Amino acid sequence: MDQFTINLLFVGASFALYIGIAIWARAGSTSEFYAAGRGVHPVTNGMATAADWMSAASFISMAGLIAFVGYDNSTFLMGWTGGYVLLALLLAPYLRKFGKFTVSEFIGDRFYSPTARLVAVICLIVASVTYVIGQMTGVGVAFGRFLEVSNTTGLLIGAVVVFAYAVFGGMKGVTYTQVAQYCVLILAYTIPAIFISLQLTGNPIPALGLFGDHSASGEPLLSKLDQIVRELGFGEYTAHNGDTFNMVLFTLSLMIGTAGLPHVIMRFFTVPKVSDARWSAGWALVFIALLYLTAPAVGAMARLNITEQFWPNGASGEPVSLETIESDPAYDWMQTWQQTGLLGWEDKNGDGRIAYFNDGNADAKAAMEAAGWGSANELTNFNRDILVLANPEIANLPGWVIGLVAAGGLAAALSTAAGLLLAISSAVSHDLLKGQLTPDMSEKSELLSARIAMAVAIAVATYLGLNPPGFAAQTVALAFGLAAASIFPALMMGIFTKVNNKGAVAGMVSGLVVTLIYIFLHKGWFFIPDTNSFTDADPLLGTIKSTSFGAVGAAINFAVAFTVSKMSAPIPREIEELVESVRIPRGAGAAQDH
Template identity: 55%
Template sequence: MDQTFWTYFFVVTTFTLYIAIAIRSMAKSTDDFYVAGHDVHPTINGMATAADWMSAASFLSMAGLIAFLGYGGSVYLMGWTGGYVLLALLLAPYLREFGKFTVPDFVGDRYYSKTARVIAVICALFVSFTYIAGQMKGVGVAFSGFLKVDFNVGIAIGSAIVFVYAVLGGMKGITYTQVAQYVVLIFAYTVPAIFISLIITGHAIPQLGFIGNAAGTDMSMLETLNTVVTDLGFTAYTETTKTKIDVFCITAALMFGTAGLPHVIIRFFTVKSAQAARKSAGWALVFIALLYTVAPAVGAFARLNFIDTVNEATYIEDGEDYATRAAAIEATGGKPVPAWYKDWEKTDLVKFDDKNGDGIMQYRGPNAPDGLANEVEPNRDIFVLANPQIAKLPAWVIGLVVAGGLAAALSTAAGLLMVISSAVSHDLLKRTFTPDMTEKQEMLAARLSAAVAVILAGLIGAFASQLPFVAQVVAFAFGLAAASLFPVIFLGIFWKRMNREGAICAMLTGLIPTFGYIYYFKFINDDAGAWWFGISPEGIGFAFMWLALIVGIVVALLTPPPPEEIQQLVEDIRIPGRAGVKS
């Protein structure tokens, strides 16, 4: 059975499983829809949180960025893992002790202000829709690359699947669907990594292969990779061209952005208590580590395999019979362009520009010693999906990886849709504009909001192919969360003097400049030399986070303190069991 069969088999099987779980776990109340009834077991919640957390950026894009940025790609590993630890230890238990449904819910009640709640909703929507753009691009890449489906058609199929289990099941259905998606994605990520590690290093454990020697040599795998890339004119794999300040700011923006991400925070509202929130955070770290410790090895193996199969290969034109032409090239001692490259070329995610007209594919860096120009441009988002093909692994492994990539993208998209749905139905309607609506009306509004959000996410996905790499798009969402939501959450928990005026000013100070900076330097002026203080759009959220914190504190000190009951509430939520607002 060929690759196409296995791909369809795994994709159809997993999609059917997700829909079945959603129908079985259909939400019957707003409590079920928003927070899964507050009774999810910590281990189950940890696994669901890991799936929610490990999006298309983690599964598809992170290893690709590490493959081509080398040490520079470590900012994503350090920022995302460090940020989760920050969230788990610093914020999650206290937010659960507060006992609300959403981040805007916390902001609205903590800062005793409908205006603050509405601004928090706007911030959550900005973050969520930016994040969804990255997920939808991942869905489009997977469908177009393997199922020979148009990019936008693939997004429509993915949106339809999410529609079923997000609209019917709500958070309850999403939680148990994400457990299944975690199992699929972690299995899909590690199985090919084990195969490829055995081929390249002889180690069955990819983490050991990454730090061990290349098979048949006395050189470490990283030394081998350094030699290969520098001989072709690229920066050494263990070095980076990023400035120290940019590395620091990107890492910090990802860390603090994690601590402000609404779709991750909302997962800690689904357990019974602050103690359960701590346990689920610990389990989530274990489950996340299973993928994140493998990613550097996957990236390094992908770079070696890509260079080995593509560089100096003879190109075969589309009109030629591939098998016949490849055999003729091999008969003369040449190396034909690999079949996997021709498959991905149809998606426009890899491109060959024969600049010297010799028909040979030169893959070169800016400092190539032979003076040849680079002729091969790969999109970094394809490498986790293409890696099994490049390494010529069995067809069933390739199909499994596609299902894993879709599981990663859809699990996070579902979590984001819940944030959007609850922000509209609960925070804007029930808690702000129509407080008299019944629970039945609120459930209807929640489902309609989720449905509209799915449609909007699909429309965003239609433009996602024009966006940067998935991980970069997601990094923008983290920057927005770091600058707008983290300051008010942090100060709201740890400084009882923080008031509504300070919160409102802090959120606006963080959101508007960060969004403007990202938009300007990504869509208007892409000159890196014009960046402020050398800080990229991926890292600017950290700088504006500090500005938001300072503005919030200053405004709070210049305006009346919050009511006494709010100050007492802040004291109470830091002592588990004492808060009087738990639900």
């Protein structure tokens, strides 16, 4: 069986599974559509949350992000997991006790203010829409690479599958497909990782192999990697090269942003009890950690593996010859991935060899010239996504593993897309239609409008995925910035303080506006190229990059909210009672009837 058929089989089987779940888990009420009837077991919800959270970026790009930068990009590992501590301790149990359907509904009720609710809805929709664009393009790209169809066809197939389970199943359908998608993606991620760890270190657990010894040389893996990348003129893998203050702030912004992303928070509305919400956050992090503890190992090992393929006898030996690349089966993957445009090489000095090194480093350049390998890096195109995507081929694994990776990449993108689409559609149908425009809407018509909102959201996301705006790559900063600067502080103050309506609105708006302005100043106004006054290499304030500004925005939000709240009337009696009741777990069951 050829590779294409195997890929088709794996992807086809996984899609059939998702559709089967969609037919089984149809939503019959708004409670089922928005919160899966609040009957999801905490472990099941943890698994669904993990799939909801881990996107195409986590699956495909994160290992590469870490591999090519090393220690400094540990920010992603700490930031994207540390947020769950904030979520578990500061938000999830109380929002579950509150017992409504959307994040913005809590903000509207707690701050007795339709304006606050509207600001929250706008932040929620902007953050989720920008985030979903990346998932939809990810679906198209994964299809394009593994199934030899065009990106457009791939994206449309993905949209139809999401439509099937999200429109009919709502949160209920999405929950159980996310569980299936988690299983597919974690197998697809860890199986190749186990093989590469065995090959390089003899340890079947990649996370332990990372700190183990490199079997071929007997040296510790990380010293070996440090040594070879240093000799080739790259920054040492384990060294700290960037700015420390920005690193702290970026990590904090990712943590606060993670805890404030609505599509993650709303997953905790689906468990039966407050105590379940607490456990469930822990289970979510267990399932996330399985991938996040593996990712840095995949990154380091794949980088060492690839670098050694180009320098079979080390950096002081000879670079690999063109003849070897063309004839040795161990280099077949290079031919395959050259066609995708993710890898490219050129024998610039005509010596029949491909020398891979950092030609921006004067010492490395001089050493290469002296050795006779030329003065230019000949690996002209080296996309970091290759580390995960081509890993099974580089490690010479059987064809079914490659098929599994294809299905895993799609599972990661689809599960996150569905969670985001659910957040968008429930905000539209529950907060805007039911909450503001037609409050007397019946349960049945609200369910219908939720389905229609979902269908429209899928259509819009598909359109944006096919025609991604030029700023698509910048939008992660935007989504995290908005969540950190507006949503997280509002929720936290709603639970832990007696901040009033005016304080909350002023805080959210100022956090939001300042963060947006700071991002626009560095990335261009509305992301239009060349309208920026500063760059992230030389930012406006000290060393604070625009991607790290979410934490500052959050601090501004808190400060403004407290100040304004102090100067205006205290919260009414019934809101004080609402705060008291949210803090106490007893009575959460009663809220299920809402």
